[in-house]
Amino acid sequence: MQTWKEFDANVITHSAAHHLMAVDDLIQRLGYARVSDVARQLNITRGSVSISLQPLKKAGLIVQDENRHLRLSEHGQALVDAVKVKRRIVQRLFAELLGVAEQQAEIDACKLEHLVSNETARRLISFLRFMDLHRDVAAEFLGRWRTVDPSCGEQAAACPTCEKECMARKVSDPPES
Amino acid sequence: MSQLSVDEILQELHRIFAEEIEAAIRYLHLANAVRGVERLVVEPKLQEGFRSTIEHAQIIARKIRELGAVPKLELSLSLPPDSIGARAAFELALTFEEAALEAYQDLLKKVAGDVALEEFVRSQITIECEHIAELKQLLAE
Numbered sequence: 508m509q510t511w512k513e514f515d516a517n518v519i520t521h522s523a524a525h526h527l528m529a530v531d532d533l534i535q536r537l538g539y540a541r542v543s544d545v546a547r548q549l550n551i552t553r554g555s556v557s558i559s560l561q562p563l564k565k566a567g568l569i570v571q572d573e574n575r576h577l578r579l580s581e582h583g584q585a586l587v588d589a590v591k592v593k594r595r596i597v598q599r600l601f602a603e604l605l606g607v608a609e610q611q612a613e614i615d616a617c618k619l620e621h622l623v624s625n626e627t628a629r630r631l632i633s634f635l636r637f638m639d640l641h642r643d644v645a646a647e648f649l650g651r652w653r654t655v656d657p658s659c660g661e662q663a664a665a666c667p668t669c670e671k672e673c674m675a676r677k678v679s680d681p682p683e684s
Numbered sequence: 685m686s687q688l689s690v691d692e693i694l695q696e697l698h699r700i701f702a703e704e705i706e707a708a709i710r711y712l713h714l715a716n717a718v719r720g721v722e723r724l725v726v727e728p729k730l731q732e733g734f735r736s737t738i739e740h741a742q743i744i745a746r747k748i749r750e751l752g753a754v755p756k757l758e759l760s761l762s763l764p765p766d767s768i769g770a771r772a773a774f775e776l777a778l779t780f781e782e783a784a785l786e787a788y789q790d791l792l793k794k795v796a797g798d799v800a801l802e803e804f805v806r807s808q809i810t811i812e813c814e815h816i817a818e819l820k821q822l823l824a825e
Contacts, residue, residue: 553783553784554707554779555761557783
């Protein structure tokens with residue numbers, strides 16, 4: 508399957524991930540989660556929550572009992588735990604290592620948490636572990652890396668990273684009008 | 685008297701107002717998304733659902749106004765451009781109608797003691813129950 512189609516076919520959409528995490532969070536805080544609680548937590552209507560929960564129930568990720576209380580299935584809980592770990596590692600990578608502002612790192616981690624594969628997550632954990640275990644090497648590496656200007660200017664042809672054009676220029680924010 | 689302050693009642697009414705408006709939009713969308721030979725029968729029912737939920741939203745808006753506020757609406761809604769069969773359309777309608785009923789039932793518990801509000805919520809519950817019963821009949825094998 509082409510990658511972009513795989514992205515669309517992902518069972519765990521951004522919204523689904525937030526519904527699952529809301530259920531998990533409510534159960535941890537209150538000991539229970541109902542549709543109305545999820546609606547309040549996500550600031551959406553109960554109708555929206557009920558409709559969004561349908562595919563998650565069909566996929567066996569969420570179970571609703573006779574008292575209409577929601578709980579995560581074993582599979583659902585494993586998925587939520589994995590998404591939370593992915594959010595944490597992406598956030599750490601962006602904020603602590605790459606130096607992205609905390610708030611932006613949190614926003615970007617939230618966007619990526621459900622899309623990162625387990626394989627990539629394991630490699631990222633391994634990388635973070637290396638940086639944590641070898642703080643002196645990490646400090647030197649990061650110190651040297653932070654002196655590098657991401658832009659190669661007009662010298663893209665001679666740049667070992669860029670291809671035809673300077674990549675950093677392509678991702679620079681437009682000037683404020 | 686109700687155990688809720690006017691502000692808390694307004695908050696609840698704003699939530700139900702959003703439920704009704706969103707349900708109306710969903711009915712309108714479903715009425716135009718439904719396909720198949722049953723469309724001729726199903727579409728008028730869904731259009732009727734649209735009109736009825738908009739009417740409910742108007743009643744709630746009037747109640748909000750009576751309490752001295754202006755209706756507030758925050759919706760986060762994304763509806764797919766996919767066609768849908770008659771049964772699936774009614775199943776979806778049943779899902780959001782049941783959610784609206786639960787919202788009214790919760791509100792009823794909270795306004796216990798305020799006779800006027802209680803009566804108002806009870807009448808809304810009756811109407812929602814009728815909608816749900818009709819949808820269940822339509823979905824019955």
